[in-house]
Structure formats: C-alpha cells, structure tokens
Amino acid sequence: MKKVILLCLICLGFNFSVEAASKNDFSKLLPILTKEKNEKEIVPKTTEELRELFKNSDKELPRVFVKKLPPDFSQKGDKILYSKIIAALILRENEKILNERILFLLLKEKFDRGEKWTDKEQAYFDYLVDKYDAIVLKTVPTKINDLHLKIDEIPPSLAVVQTGLDTDFGQKNMESPFGQTGWLDNKTYAPIKYENLTDAVREYVKEMNATPNYDSWRSMRMLKSYQQTPQITYHLASELRTYRPEDVEYLEKLRKLLDKEKFIFGIDDLNLKKN
DSSP states (O other): OHHHHHHHHHHTTOOOOTTTSSTTHHHHHHHHHTSOOOOOEEOOSSHHHHHHHTTTOSSEEOSOEESSOOTTHHHHOOHHHHHHHHHHHHHHHHHHHHHHHHHHHHHHHHHHTTOOOOHHHHHHHHHHHHHTTOTTOOSHHHHHHHHHHHSOOOOHHHHHHHHHHHHTTTTSOTTSTTOOEEESSSSOEEEOOOSSHHHHHHHHHHHHHHOGGGHHHHHHHHHHTTOOSTHHHHHHHTTOTTTSTTOTTHHHHHHHHHHHOGGGGGGGGOEEOOO
16 A cells, blocks of 8 residues: 555655655645645637647647637647647546545555544545545445545546547537536436536546446446556446436447547546646
C-alpha cells in the first residue's frame, strides 16, 4: 500500500519517502491535496484562437480548459482538436481524483492496521462516502471496498469515444455532450442538458465513478488499470451496457467508432503540463 501511495505522490511532484507515506501523512497532505487550483476556464471566440492554444500538444496538453466551444467550431473544428479539449478536462478531473485516492489509501491503511481515525480523518471519510454514493452500505469495511473501486481515474480515451459518438466530435449536441439521460420531471425521460462543457465533463466523471449502474465497469477498470494497452478502452466500453439502456446498439456504435478512429487509443498517452 505504501508503494502505491508513494507512486501517487511522485506523480503529483511530491518528494516523499516510503516511510513518510504512513499514518502521520494525512494531516500534512489534507490541506495540500484538497486545495483548489486557481485555473481559469476559457470561452474562445474563434476556432483559430483555440487551435493556437493547443499548438504543439501531441505529447503534453496545455492547462487550457474550454468552457464553451467557439461559434465557428462546427465549420472549422476537427476531431483531434475536440479530443484534446475533452482530454484536458478529463485529466484535470483525474488530478482531483488522484488526490482523493491518496488520502483515501492513507485512511484505508490506517483502518487495516486496526487504528482509530482522528475526527478530521473521519470527516474526510464521510465526505468521500457521500460524494461517491457509498452511504447505503452499512459497515465501514464494505464502504471502504466500495470506495476502493470508485475513487479512480477515468480513461480519457473512453470519455473521448463517448462524447465523439454523441456530438460527432463537437459538431452537434453540445448541450448534452455525453448523452446522459434521466427523468426530468418524473414523467419525461430525456437527455440532460448542461450550460457548459466543463459542467458536463464534471458530471460525467461523477456519474461514472459514483452511480451504482457502473459497478461492473469499475471492476473491469480496476482489473485493467495496470495494463496500458489500446485494447483497454475497447474492453471498458463493453461494460457500459447500462449507460444508454434505451439504445440497444450503443455498445456496437462505440466499438465501430473505436475501430474507425484509431487515434482515440493514443489519447491516454497525453498528460497535462505541470503548473
């Protein structure tokens, strides 16, 4: 467990020893990892302006977080640019999830040792239970097991293929870019609309990690998490049977799009630039 925590810390740029990733770290890391970054969301006026921001980003994405696509994107945008926009937003959410996972693993390690949590640790655990919808489970061990599956990163390539399918890579349907559906007034089952792209991405990530419908998907994600091959996205997509239950061809559409747009598999190789 300590090796996993240390690896996470290294990924975030913290220089901690294995010994430091122990029971005393929670109080030190909590204010660091829960501090919100002051990052701006932008609304570019033109696609050319947007393209300039993402120039030379084949390996590393700029910390550019697009709230709304420019009006001319449907005429001048393209699949690669749209995919990078989505990937940057997903990677930002993944950074937050990684921070939560580090703190969660510290709590889990302490619990596994049979030690009692401090009031601050208990409060943070309760926050995670509420956020990731583990509140219905009755015991602490079952909640911990549930959170272990849920507090994990979303593969950017999976998000890209799903929104690529629903929007034709930014050409349409931008009010519901991931095609999430729900009961709007207890009578009407329809796509959920969002005011902006950043809200839609945030809710998509939350849905994938918290909604009970995706337990099998999350189990597959954990099994495949250390096997970074292009086939991972293909296998993960096959576990989304409950994502669009009204569309019996949804999984087949995802597979066909992945087969057609091979560049999507490379999205997972991208990283956000460090601050």
